[in-house]
Amino acid sequence: MTVRRRGRPARSEGGGARERILDAAREEFAERGYEKTSVRGIAKAAGVDSALVHHYFGTKEAVFAASVEVAFAPALGVPGVVEGGPLDGVGERLTRFVFGVWENPVTRAPLLAIVRSAVNNETAAGVFRRLIVEQLLGRIAGRLDVAEGEAELRVSLAAAQLVGTAMLRYVIKVEPLASAELEDVVSRIAPVVQGHLSGVQ
């Protein structure tokens, strides 16, 4: 057993307990949804004491937020979508990024869990808003050369096209959209997303 200092443990301590908790949290939220998941259940699945979960994260909402953030940190941190090229290519980069997350089985499961939780629960919806919408979409809005408010509205309508397409293709599985070639879908959606961002309908 490692010797614990008082106060917040450093992330390198605990044999990856924090990571194990986050992995367990993602699986629990994915399987049970936000409402039916408990800190105790997450602790049990991670093989740690509930107190350690509270110690690292605090509330269930905070564990949820952290597990969402970790799942998408690599993606959100990648400057490719927002800063990785000219503004008139943001539509296509954002579209490819979103479908990339959904097409990848590793990220699809936690994303589906987040969508389900956000649709079912106000608290989870708030986490979704803050992390996904404000972090990713806010950065795109910041690059648009239009009034505040107007930029955010355009970005949210662009996001709506992406969210809706993902819902119908991956969640509700509406045909022929669910089986359409990814490139075909991207080539139809990207210009629409770009049109929203540029304010051209």
Added chain:
Amino acid sequence: MTVRRRGRPARSEGGGARERILDAAREEFAERGYEKTSVRGIAKAAGVDSALVHHYFGTKEAVFAASVEVAFAPALGVPGVVEGGPLDGVGERLTRFVFGVWENPVTRAPLLAIVRSAVNNETAAGVFRRLIVEQLLGRIAGRLDVAEGEAELRVSLAAAQLVGTAMLRYVIKVEPLASAELEDVVSRIAPVVQGHLSGVQ
């Protein structure tokens, strides 16, 4: 007590029991979601015996389908959206129809229940696909003068814009979209919906 004939009761019998069951079902599905709702719970809420629910509808899935259908029958039956004008106005009519349903508190609650159930449960997703997508969207696809398959794909991408906008505005409540003036949202979304239908991006 009314004298019951054998076999399927006529709809006029039973003091509106069928309607009471459907009302109760809508409320139960809205409150508990598809999975946690039971035929017994619906029967209890409607003040009838479970056997009567089975008699009228059969399975829980069938009660769900019927309650969805009844909630949207007036809307789906209205020829206004699909046949009520020139094809180049379908985008705006469809957009106004969808937002009309969401803006109306009476239809918003059952719709939200359907969306939640469809996102959480494969069976409910199937009901959603058949009733909403195939009935409404299939009729629009039938009016497009392009190959089958292509028409359905266009319609589903148009629907994706509407579904996503409704999700972000009414369910996740992303700002400034959630508080934007309805007319502003319609004027930005309708041309995009029309663009999908016409195949112009």
